[in-house]
Amino acid sequence: MPTTTSSSRRKASRREPTSDIDESPPTNTRRSVDEDVEDDEVQSRRPNRKNVKKKGKNRAVVPPDDNADEVEDDDEEDEDEDPIDVENFPDQPLLRAHVERLHAFSTDWQSVANTIKTSEGAMEGIALALSEATDGDAVDKELLQVETTLKSLIDVEMEMQLHKELLKDLAQVVATEDVVDIMERYDKGVKGLKRKYEEMTTRQKYAKNAVYKEFKESLYSVDHPGEAMPPITDFIAQEPGDEEDDDDELEIGGVTQDFKCPLTLRTLEDPITSATCGHSFSQDALRQLFSNQQSAKKCPAAGCNRSFRFQDCKPDRALAQRMRIFAKRQKEKSQVSSEEIIS
Numbered sequence: 636m637p638t639t640t641s642s643s644r645r646k647a648s649r650r651e652p653t654s655d656i657d658e659s660p661p662t663n664t665r666r667s668v669d670e671d672v673e674d675d676e677v678q679s680r681r682p683n684r685k686n687v688k689k690k691g692k693n694r695a696v697v698p699p700d701d702n703a704d705e706v707e708d709d710d711e712e713d714e715d716e717d718p719i720d721v722e723n724f725p726d727q728p729l730l731r732a733h734v735e736r737l738h739a740f741s742t743d744w745q746s747v748a749n750t751i752k753t754s755e756g757a758m759e760g761i762a763l764a765l766s767e768a769t770d771g772d773a774v775d776k777e778l779l780q781v782e783t784t785l786k787s788l789i790d791v792e793m794e795m796q797l798h799k800e801l802l803k804d805l806a807q808v809v810a811t812e813d814v815v816d817i818m819e820r821y822d823k824g825v826k827g828l829k830r831k832y833e834e835m836t837t838r839q840k841y842a843k844n845a846v847y848k849e850f851k852e853s854l855y856s857v858d859h860p861g862e863a864m865p866p867i868t869d870f871i872a873q874e875p876g877d878e879e880d881d882d883d884e885l886e887i888g889g890v891t892q893d894f895k896c897p898l899t900l901r902t903l904e905d906p907i908t909s910a911t912c913g914h915s916f917s918q919d920a921l922r923q924l925f926s927n928q929q930s931a932k933k934c935p936a937a938g939c940n941r942s943f944r945f946q947d948c949k950p951d952r953a954l955a956q957r958m959r960i961f962a963k964r965q966k967e968k969s970q971v972s973s974e975e976i977i978s
Contacts (some may be wrong), residue, residue, distance in 0.1 A: 641766050728813035737806035741799045748795035749787055755846045758854050758964065763956045765855060767963065778854065789844055790832075797828040824946040836874040853953065857960045860894045894958050896920055897936040903958060908951040911932065911943035913956055 649952040758781055801824045808814055834842070841847045847866055855864040884920045896903050898920040906920040914936040925932065934941050 675805035726815045728815045729809045729817055734806050734810045737802050744795050744799035750794050751792040759850050767960045793832055796806035836876045838871045838877050857957050859963055906951045906954045907948045909943045909948050911947050912939050915951055929938045
């Protein structure tokens with residue numbers, strides 16, 4: 636039986652640690668390696684927060700656009716194009732559809748002119764009210780101011796009318812041809828018509844104006860009832876440019892305004908005026924003449940051949956006011972005469 640030597644025992648003892656390491660490696664070392672690998676994988680999947688710029692709360696990160704380079708190229712091409720020269724951009728011709736708009740603008744100017752004409756008509760009532768309320772020489776000064784205001788209103792109305800007429804003319808031009816300089820034509824036309832009107836004399840501006848003529852007739856009839864007003868040119872001084880032919884054309888007397896009723900031959904009471912012929916009557920007397928008849932009758936005023944119905948007559952407040960002013964002035968004259976006789 637062989638005997639084990641000490642040297643063989645030493646070799647055996649040296650191999651034991653090696654076999655233990657190969658068969659059962661340390662568990663803690665392997666777990667540590669696995670955890671390091673997992674951490675590396677997690678870090679690789681997380682975005683680099685240092686490179687992400689926050690622009691607001693809960694703002695989503697926009698992924699890069701593959702077409703960004705193309706858009707930038709297009710922007711660069713647009714910047715290379717020449718800018719539009721607005722000042723030298725040519726005007727475009729008006730369309731045929733714009734004709735109706737021009738007519739609409741013309742109608743708007745006419746509406747403004749009508750409003751001003753209504754104010755003109757109110758001047759007569761204001762003048763009569765001043766004549767009734769003001770005594771002495773002060774009334775003449777007040778009436779002159781009212782007349783000046785009336786002339787100013789007539790001037791404004793005529794300016795509105797020329798705007799209207801010019802737009803109507805331009806509408807006809809646009810309907811037949813291409814017009815690219817509409818604003819230039821309009822401005823030039825307005826300035827030309829205004830200059831032409833401003834160069835007219837006072838007679839040429841107002842002597843033929845119906846509102847101005849009625850204004851003068853109304854005031855004249857207060858002091859001269861039953862008399863026809865002289866030609867209106869007698870109240871407007873002649874100026875350079877007023878030709879003799881114009882004077883002959885304007886020499887037309889005013890309408891005679893009598894404060895007596897053609898039916899009763901007495902002073903009018905509650906005057907009513909026919910819209911057909913302009914003659915005035917006392918309302919009760921005219922009502923009795925018609926006796927509730929609807930048919931027309933010949934005007935009872937001497938020399939009038941017109942016929943009208945009772946419904947064609949309207950109360951004439953302006954005439955009633957003139958009658959009151961006339962009665963007041965007649966009373967003042969009689970008082971002055973009485974004082975002169977006593978003195």
